[in-house]
Amino acid sequence: MSNVFDERLAAWLDGALSPEEAAAFAQELERDPDLARRAAEWQANDAFLKGALAPLAEAPIDDALLAQMGLAQPAPAPLAANDNQPFWRRHALPLGGAVAASLAALLLLAVPQRGAEPDGLSLALDTTPSLAATRLADGRMIEPTLTVRAADGRWCREFRADGKAALACRTDKGWTIEGEAAATGPSPTDEVRLAAGSDGAGLDAAYRRIRASDPLGQEEEKGLISRGWNRR
C-alpha cells in the first residue's frame, strides 16, 4: 500500500481529515476489505499502546522528585489571628542579623535599569506566583514570598534568593530593590517558618519606608500577574 494511502488512513484514525475526505474514506473502507482490516489493526494497536501507557500519567509525582526539580510547594505560613504586629513581623522569614554584610549581595540582586530587554529577575518577579520557586538562567533560585502595594502605588514583592530576603518594587523599567536582608533560615524550596527568634529588621525598615499595604490575596496577585501588573 502506498504512503499516500497510509497517510490517509492515519489521518482518518486521528480525525484529521476534512468531513468530505472522511466521508470519501469511509466509502473506500466499505469497498476494500483489506483496507478495512488494516484500519482495524492500526486502530487496535493505537488503543493498546495508549491504554498501556495510560498508567504512566496517573502515578503521582512524589515530593522528593518535585523538590529535586525545584518545584517544591511549601505550605503557606499560618497567620496568627490576634496579632497586632505588622504582617511582615507576624510571618517574617527567619532572617539573620547580618544585614550589613550584604552590600555585595544587594549589588548582585540589583536589577539593571538600562536596555529594553527585561532581566531574568524582573521576569521572574513579573511572572512567578508567591511561594513558587523559579530558577533563573544563571542557576539562582528565586522564590517570591508575598506581594504588597506601596503607598505611592507601586507593586512590591518580597522574595528570597541566595539565602537572602529582599523587597523589590516594580517600576516601568523593572523591579528595583528597596531593601534586603540575609536570611539564615531555609532555602527557597524549604518550608517557610514563623519568625520566632529571627531578625527581620532589614526588611522592616524597607516595609516602613514604602508604607506597605497588607499582602495581597492569591487571586488578586494572580490577576496582577496575568494583566502584566496593570491594575485593570
Add this chain to the structure above:
Amino acid sequence: MIAALPRLRRFCQGLVGHVQDGDDLMQSTVERALSRAHQFVPGTRVDSWMFRIARNLHIDRVRAAGRRGQQVPVDELPETMGEDGRATVESRSDLAAAQRALQAVPDDQRAAFLLVVVEGLSYREAADVLEVPVGTIMSRLARARGRIEQVVGRGPGVVQ
C-alpha cells in the same frame, strides 16, 4: 507547570523507553523550562512547550550518545517479536510490550505518535512541538503505525 508533569513524564518515558531515563529527561526538561521561563509565550500551552523542550533534550542526548539510525530491521528485533514471540509479548505486561513496540519506531516517528495518539495533540499542535510542517506529522504517524504493525503483528485485541 506542575499540572503538566504527569503527562510530561509519560511522554519522556515513551521517548526514551525506560522509567529511570524517562524521569531523568523529565527532570532536565523541568530545569530547562524553569531557567527559560521568560521564553514561554503566555497564552500558549505549557504542556506543548515542555514537550518541545523534552524532545530537543532527547535529540541532544541521542546525538551525544552517538547513536544514529534508530530503525531496526524486523529480523534483528529480539525474539519476542516472532510468531512464537507474540505469545511472549502478550504474556508480559502491556507496558513492557508497548515500550518494546515504541522503541522499534524511529525517534522522529515515535515522538509524533506519542504526541498525537497518546497525548491527544492535534496535528497542528504536534507540528508546533516538533517544529515541522503538518504534512510531516501526517507521514510520520503513518510510518510509525506501519512500523508498529510490523512489530506487534496481530497484537492484543486485534480483530482477526
